[in-house]
Amino acid sequence: MIVPIEDSPRRTDPRSFAVRAISMLGQLVLPILFGAFAILDEGDLGDLALYFVPLVLVAVGANMAFAYLRWQRLTYTVGEADIRVESGILSRAARSVPYERIQDVSLEQKPVPRLFGLVEVKFETGAGGGDDLALTYLTQGEGERLRELVRARRDGTVVASDSTVTVEADSGRLLFAMSPKRVVTFGLFEFSLAVVAVVAGLAQQFDFLLPFEVWDWRAWREQLAAPGQWLAGLGFLAQVLGVVVAIGSLALVGVATGVIRTVLREWNFRLERTDKGLRRRRGLLTRTDLVMPVHRVQALRLRTGFLRRLFGWHALKVVSLASDSGSANHEAVPFAQMDEIAPVVAETGFALPATDLDWDRAMPAYRVDGFLLGFAVTLLISAIALAFGRWELALIPPILGGGWMALHEYLDWRWSRYALDRDQLYARRGWLAPSLTISSRHKLQSAEIIRNPLARLRGYADLHFGLAGGNFRMRGLPLARAQAIRDAVLASMGERDFSEVVETSGSRPEAH
Amino acid sequence: MDAADDLTPLDPAYKSLMRVQLAIVAAVLLVAASIAEVAIPGWTGAVWIPALLVAAYALIRVPLRRYHARGYALAGERLRVVRGVIFRKDTVVPFGRVQHIDVGQGPLERFFHLATLTVHTAGTHNASVALPGLKHDTAVAMREDIRTAIRRDTR
Numbered sequence: 001m002i003v004p005i006e007d008s009p010r011r012t013d014p015r016s017f018a019v020r021a022i023s024m025l026g027q028l029v030l031p032i033l034f035g036a037f038a039i040l041d042e043g044d045l046g047d048l049a050l051y052f053v054p055l056v057l058v059a060v061g062a063n064m065a066f067a068y069l070r071w072q073r074l075t076y077t078v079g080e081a082d083i084r085v086e087s088g089i090l091s092r093a094a095r096s097v098p099y100e101r102i103q104d105v106s107l108e109q110k111p112v113p114r115l116f117g118l119v120e121v122k123f124e125t126g127a128g129g130g131d132d133l134a135l136t137y138l139t140q141g142e143g144e145r146l147r148e149l150v151r152a153r154r155d156g157t158v159v160a161s162d163s164t165v166t167v168e169a170d171s172g173r174l175l176f177a178m179s180p181k182r183v184v185t186f187g188l189f190e191f192s193l194a195v196v197a198v199v200a201g202l203a204q205q206f207d208f209l210l211p212f213e214v215w216d217w218r219a220w221r222e223q224l225a226a227p228g229q230w231l232a233g234l235g236f237l238a239q240v241l242g243v244v245v246a247i248g249s250l251a252l253v254g255v256a257t258g259v260i261r262t263v264l265r266e267w268n269f270r271l272e273r274t275d276k277g278l279r280r281r282r283g284l285l286t287r288t289d290l291v292m293p294v295h296r297v298q299a300l301r302l303r304t305g306f307l308r309r310l311f312g313w314h315a316l317k318v319v320s321l322a323s324d325s326g327s328a329n330h331e332a333v334p335f336a337q338m339d340e341i342a343p344v345v346a347e348t349g350f351a352l353p354a355t356d357l358d359w360d361r362a363m364p365a366y367r368v369d370g371f372l373l374g375f376a377v378t379l380l381i382s383a384i385a386l387a388f389g390r391w392e393l394a395l396i397p398p399i400l401g402g403g404w405m406a407l408h409e410y411l412d413w414r415w416s417r418y419a420l421d422r423d424q425l426y427a428r429r430g431w432l433a434p435s436l437t438i439s440s441r442h443k444l445q446s447a448e449i450i451r452n453p454l455a456r457l458r459g460y461a462d463l464h465f466g467l468a469g470g471n472f473r474m475r476g477l478p479l480a481r482a483q484a485i486r487d488a489v490l491a492s493m494g495e496r497d498f499s500e501v502v503e504t505s506g507s508r509p510e511a512h
Numbered sequence: 513m514d515a516a517d518d519l520t521p522l523d524p525a526y527k528s529l530m531r532v533q534l535a536i537v538a539a540v541l542l543v544a545a546s547i548a549e550v551a552i553p554g555w556t557g558a559v560w561i562p563a564l565l566v567a568a569y570a571l572i573r574v575p576l577r578r579y580h581a582r583g584y585a586l587a588g589e590r591l592r593v594v595r596g597v598i599f600r601k602d603t604v605v606p607f608g609r610v611q612h613i614d615v616g617q618g619p620l621e622r623f624f625h626l627a628t629l630t631v632h633t634a635g636t637h638n639a640s641v642a643l644p645g646l647k648h649d650t651a652v653a654m655r656e657d658i659r660t661a662i663r664r665d666t667r
Binding site for chain 2: 449
């Protein structure tokens with residue numbers, strides 16, 4: 001497909017006007033109607049309506065006119081070196097974004113624009129504060145064309161003389177996709193305790209709306225006892241049953257919300273390898289389309305949950321400069337088995353840790369100190385309890401808290417570990433829901449050794465690396481080891497310049 | 513290995529700068545202590561004497577300890593900044609990772625002919641590393657060094 005590059009200003013799609021009107025209907029007209037009901041509630045209906053209806057019409061009309069003017073006055077120009085957007089009715093604002101500064105172009109389809117086949121085109125510049133350039137709304141074709149064009153321009157592959165650029169449509173190679181069954185399974189694991197808490201709280205607040213008393217066990221017993229007289233005799237059992245039913249219904253709400261949210265977000269998930277990067281499309285009502293340029297990937301994060309680990313489910317997230325701004329979730333593979341994730345990892349130019357890697361653990365002294373510090377806090381609480389003369393309460397924090405902390409520090413010592421090989425750094429963290437961060441030795445920004453007084457006394461150190469879009473830490477390493485790792489990493493950092501690491505699409509080292 | 517192996521110490525005037533800065537804080541503290549002392553009937557000195565001790569410590573010991581805890585090295589195309597009395601931080605930024613460089617001078621620093629050199633990286637952690645207490649000329653020279661190194665790298 002050959003697309004000419006124009007230098008003339010263009011307007012957004014006229015139908016975006018319709019989208020505005022519909023969303024305004026929701027924002028303006030409905031509140032007015034509600035307000036009207038509140039006012040007109042008391043008498044003098046005809047009189048008030050006489051004043052009220054014109055008022056509404058004027059408000060709607062003014063807004064429409066304003067929206068039209070705004071649409072008419074907003075133009076964008078795809079220039080030689082930048083994209084320019086001019087907007088404003090009275091005061092004109094012109095903004096120019098050079099192609100080199102555009103990290104990513106994402107297309108987002110919210111439900112209403114989707115009806116019209118329109119997309120919101122966002123140019124992610126990595127600027128903080130969500131101050132990215134966005135065009136609302138363009139046709140899907142125009143959005144995709146702009147994206148291809150920006151990418152081609154940025155990488156300097158445009159033949160400027162004849163002002164055309166070749167755009168290949170949908171040349172992606174499928175890396176990973178989620179079937180409806182997989183999405184629902186995913187949803188089951190997305191059980192949200194927060195939602196359950198909110199629902200439980202609401203049930204308590206609004207229990208007068210329910211046909212029965214949720215928190216009244218006697219009422220529950222009556223309800224349960226009603227069908228068969230035999231239940232009434234089992235007073236205690238019925239109470240237990242009531243609790244089970246209450247908890248069960250809350251759990252059901254939690255699971256249902258998890259599934260619904262996941263289905264909305266992840267429906268028809270597709271991850272493709274295009275020649276520019278990883279292209280991800282997902283969503284049921286709001287369909288998002290995001291491209292993560294492979295050469296901008298700074299690190300990978302492999303996570304799992306404490307339940308999903310038992311079933312081998314993992315998630316793969318990409319750390320890049322664009323993810324710093326938090327405008328888009330850079331989850332490349334949200335829910336998959338390791339053998340499905342491995343090819344995607346290879347595609348990003350990174351590699352999973354080799355099986356014979358030498359892992360470093362934190363020094364036992366670091367873990368012991370962590371335990372002792374925590375234990376000191378529990379002793380302090382005990383001392384307060386003792387001061388109030390409650391010696392039986394004073395026993396609880398050291399025994400329970402101390403036991404838990406000892407277990408946690410021991411398991412964390414066993415599970416958290418760090419390694420480096422020729423090209424990459426690895427950090428495994430946590431034992432309940434372990435995560436693995438893989439970072440390239442060449443793509444780090446700075447290195448820092450931090451030692452608190454205790455660490456100086458006991459001879460360990462924390463090692464923090466600066467990473468574009470994330471952080472990478474190794475805790476509690478022996479000082480000499482931390483220094484050795486830092487020196488080794490600094491040596492490989494020196495080999496390549498920043499501009500090769502983040503900015504250009506230059507060659508990357510081959511993964512081993 | 514806390515020793516300042518091959519670190520360059522900061523300019524000695526930095527000690528005076530820190531003294532002036534701390535003197536301002538100490539003055540505020542002493543004024544507050546004096547007010548408290550007046551409020552308490554009878555000149556007990558229960559507030560004033562501890563405040564005076566803290567102020568004296570801040571003026572005499574703190575600048576020295578801080579000064580000796582800090583240092584930098586500019587070797588092998590890397591900037592190394594060491595700081596912290598209690599929490600020791602030892603940061604290294606390779607020239608190749610520097611995004612841009614600031615040389616800043618506050619009013620007090622200008623009086624002492626000092627400057628603060630700040631290098632910015634793209635990292636989320638340690639996005640900027642500041643090195644205070646340099647002679648202004650040294651800071652400018654260091655900035656030029658780093659800049660030419662970057663330009664050579666990028667070509």
